[in-house]
Amino acid sequence: MPDLHEPQFACHVEDLTVSYRERPVLWDIDLDIPPGVMAAIVGPNGAGKSTLIKAVLGLVTPVAGHVRVFGLPVTQARRRIAYVPQRQSVDWDFPATVRDVVLMGLYGQVGWFRRPGRAHKARATAALEQVGMQDYANRPISQLSGGQQQRVFIARALVQEADLLFLDEPMAGVDAVTEAAIVALLKAQRDAGRTVVVVHHDLQTVDRYFDWLVMLNQRIIAQGPVAQVYTEDNLRSAYGGQLALIGSLGNAGDAASTPTATAGAGAQDA
Amino acid sequence: MLNPTLITVILAASMIGALAGVLGSFLVLRGQSLLGDVISHAALPGVVGGFLASGGRGFVAILAGALISGALAGLVVQLLRRGAGVKADAALGTVLSLFFAAGVVLLSVAQLRSGAAGLTVFLFGQAASVLRADLMPMALVAGLVLGGVVLLWKEFHLISFDREAAQAQGLPVSLLETVLTVLIAVAIVLGLALAGVVLMVAMLIAPAVAARQWVRGLMPMVLLAAVFGILAGAAGAVISAQGHGVATGPVMVLCATALTAVSLLLAPERGIVARWTRQRRARRSLHGRQVLAALQGLSQAHDDPSYASAEGMLNAYLGASSQPVLDRLKGRGFIRQAAKMEPELGKDRRWELTDAGVLHLENKDETQ
Numbered sequence: 001m002p003d004l005h006e007p008q009f010a011c012h013v014e015d016l017t018v019s020y021r022e023r024p025v026l027w028d029i030d031l032d033i034p035p036g037v038m039a040a041i042v043g044p045n046g047a048g049k050s051t052l053i054k055a056v057l058g059l060v061t062p063v064a065g066h067v068r069v070f071g072l073p074v075t076q077a078r079r080r081i082a083y084v085p086q087r088q089s090v091d092w093d094f095p096a097t098v099r100d101v102v103l104m105g106l107y108g109q110v111g112w113f114r115r116p117g118r119a120h121k122a123r124a125t126a127a128l129e130q131v132g133m134q135d136y137a138n139r140p141i142s143q144l145s146g147g148q149q150q151r152v153f154i155a156r157a158l159v160q161e162a163d164l165l166f167l168d169e170p171m172a173g174v175d176a177v178t179e180a181a182i183v184a185l186l187k188a189q190r191d192a193g194r195t196v197v198v199v200h201h202d203l204q205t206v207d208r209y210f211d212w213l214v215m216l217n218q219r220i221i222a223q224g225p226v227a228q229v230y231t232e233d234n235l236r237s238a239y240g241g242q243l244a245l246i247g248s249l250g251n252a253g254d255a256a257s258t259p260t261a262t263a264g265a266g267a268q269d270a
Numbered sequence: 271m272l273n274p275t276l277i278t279v280i281l282a283a284s285m286i287g288a289l290a291g292v293l294g295s296f297l298v299l300r301g302q303s304l305l306g307d308v309i310s311h312a313a314l315p316g317v318v319g320g321f322l323a324s325g326g327r328g329f330v331a332i333l334a335g336a337l338i339s340g341a342l343a344g345l346v347v348q349l350l351r352r353g354a355g356v357k358a359d360a361a362l363g364t365v366l367s368l369f370f371a372a373g374v375v376l377l378s379v380a381q382l383r384s385g386a387a388g389l390t391v392f393l394f395g396q397a398a399s400v401l402r403a404d405l406m407p408m409a410l411v412a413g414l415v416l417g418g419v420v421l422l423w424k425e426f427h428l429i430s431f432d433r434e435a436a437q438a439q440g441l442p443v444s445l446l447e448t449v450l451t452v453l454i455a456v457a458i459v460l461g462l463a464l465a466g467v468v469l470m471v472a473m474l475i476a477p478a479v480a481a482r483q484w485v486r487g488l489m490p491m492v493l494l495a496a497v498f499g500i501l502a503g504a505a506g507a508v509i510s511a512q513g514h515g516v517a518t519g520p521v522m523v524l525c526a527t528a529l530t531a532v533s534l535l536l537a538p539e540r541g542i543v544a545r546w547t548r549q550r551r552a553r554r555s556l557h558g559r560q561v562l563a564a565l566q567g568l569s570q571a572h573d574d575p576s577y578a579s580a581e582g583m584l585n586a587y588l589g590a591s592s593q594p595v596l597d598r599l600k601g602r603g604f605i606r607q608a609a610k611m612e613p614e615l616g617k618d619r620r621w622e623l624t625d626a627g628v629l630h631l632e633n634k635d636e637t638q
Contacts, residue, residue, distance in 0.1 A: 095487055
C-alpha cells in the first residue's frame with residue numbers, strides 16, 4: 001500500500017519548478033486544490049497556466065518539486081484523472097468520426113492487445129449524450145465547428161469517469177450557447193462530487209462560473225475560494241498593473257463591477 | 271505470359287505494397303514523410319556494407335545492414351536536434367544527404383572491386399532481383415510487422431491522433447513511437463530491392479494520401495492504402511519486368527501517383543471535382559431576390575441608402591460567387607455598378623440597388 005502524501009487534497013503540488021531552455025516558466029509552485037470544487041486557473045499570457053497542467057499530468061518534466069493526486073503520485077492515479085487539452089493541439093483533419101474520438105478516451109483502460117468491447121462503446125455513446133452530440137456520432141471530425149469540437153473533447157474526458165478533470169481553455173473561441181452548455185456540464189460534474197480544474201481565459205466570468213480560484217504568473221499569486229481571492233490587489237499583482245478596472249470589485253454577479261484585463265501582458269512576460 | 275518469375279515478382283511487390291500502404295498511413299498522418307525518406311536514403315551504405323560482408327546477395331545481411339545504417343542515421347538526427355539545436359527539417363535533410371552520399375561512394379568502390387553490378391538495383395529497384403528463395407523470409411518479416419501493427423493498433427491510433435492525451439492516459443508514448451518507427455524502417459528496408467532507395471518513400475506516401483480521400487476512419491484508410499499499395503506495386507513490377515530495362519521503382523511510383531491523382535480528383539466528399547460541383551450548385555441556387563435582399567440589407571446595416579456593397583463582401587455573406595446573378599440583375603436594370611472610389615481603384619466591383627430594384631424587391635407578387 002503506497003504512502004499517501006496529503007490525500008485530503010484532490011491535487012497537491014509542492015515546490016514545482018519548470019524550466020524551458022534554462023529560463024523558469026514556473027517557479028516554486030505550492031498549490032493545493034480541495035476535492036469537489038470547480039477551480040479556475042487564471043493569469044496573463046505567458047504565465048505558465050498550460051505548463052502547470054502539463055507538469056501536473058507528467059507531460060512536462062519539472063526540474064524540481066512533486067505532485068500528488070488524492071495522495072498518490074500521478075502515475076498511480078491515472079484512472080482518476082482526465083485531461084481536455086486545447087483544441088489546436090490536434091489535427092482535426094485526421095480520419096476519425098466523433099465516436100472514434102470519444103472511444104479513444106478509453107484506450108488507456110482497455111488494456112494491451114485488446115479491443116474496445118460493447119460496454120466501452122456503450123459508455124462512449126452515453127458520454128456523447130451528456131454533451132449533446134449523439135446525433136453526430138458518425139460525423140467526420142473535420143466537419144465540426146469549434147464548439148462541437150470542444151464538446152467532443154469533453155466527452156472524451158467524461159467517458160473516463162475520472163474524479164479529477166483538467167481542462168485547458170475549454171471556452172476559448174466557442175459560441176455563447178456552447179459556453180453555457182459547457183459550464184452547465186462542468187458544474188454538474190462538480191455537483192456530483194468530482195473536482196474540476198480549468199485554465200480559464202476570461203476574467204469577467206470567473207466569479208460566475210467558479211468557486212475556487214488560482215492566480216498564477218510564473219509563481220502562485222493567490223489561491224483559495226473565489227470570494228476571497230478575486231480582489232483588486234491580487235489582480236494587480238498577477239497582471240502587473242496592466243489591468244483596467246471598471247468600478248470596484250463589489251458583489252459577485254454584478255455586471256457593472258467586473259474587471260476587464262487589457263490585451264497587454266504583465267510586467268514579467270515570457 | 272504468367273511464368274514463375276512473374277508470379278514471384280507479383281507476390282513480392284504485393285507484399286511490399288501492402289506493407290508500405292499500412293505503415294505509410296501512419297507516416298503521413300503523423301507528418302513524418304521526410305523521416306521515411308531519410309530512412310530509405312540512409313539505408314544505402316548499410317545495404318552496400320551488408321552485400322560486401324555477406325559476399326553475395328545475402329537477404330538477411332543486406333536487411334540487417336540497411337536497418338543498422340538507418341538506425342545510425344536516426345541517432346545522428348537526434349544528436350543534431352537535441353545536442354546542436356538544429357531544426358527538424360534541416361537535421362533530416364543533412365543526414366539524408368550525408369548517408370546517401372556515403373552510400374553512393376561505397377557503391378562505386380564496391381562495383382570497382384567486386385564487379386557487383388547488381389548493386390545499382392538498390393538505387394531504383396529491379397523486379398528481376400527478387401528471387402523465389404527470398405519470398406519466404408520476406409513474407410515472414412512482413413507478417414511480423416503487420417502483426418505488430420495489429421497488436422498495437424489502438425496505441426498507434428491514439429499516439430497518432432493526440433500524443434498528449436496518450437501520455438495523460440499513461441501510455442508509454444516514447445516507447446511506442448520507437449516501435450512504430452522501427453516497424454516503418456523494416457517496411458522500407460524490405461522494399462528497397464524492388465523500389466530502390468531513391469523512390470521507396472513515395473510507395474509509403476502516395477497510397478496513404480490516395481486512401482485518405484475516400485474514408486472516414488483510420489482502419490478503412492489503412493486497409494485501402496494497403497490495397498492501393500498492392501495495385502501500384504504489382505502493376506509497377508509487372509510492367510517493368512517486361513524486359514525493357516526500365517527500373518521498377520519509378521514505374522511503381524508512377525502507378526501509385528496515378529492512383530493518388532485519381533483519388534484527389536474523384537473522391538466523393540473531399541475530391542476536387544466534388545468540391546467544384548458543390549460550389550457550382552451553391553452558385554446556381556442563388557436567387558436574384560436573395561442577392562437583392564442581401565444588397566439592401568447591407569446598405570441598411572450601414573444606415574446609408576446609397577451605400578454600394580463590394581462584391582467580395584457580398585460573396586462572403588452569401589457563401590458563393592454571385593457574379594453570374596449580379597450580371598443578370600444588372601441586365602434587368604435592378605442594380606447598377608457604383609463608381610469606383612479611392613483607394614480601391616481597379617479592384618472589386620461595387621453594387622447598389624436601382625429604384626427599379628427596390629420596387630422589384632418590395633413587389634412581392636412579382637415572380638423572378
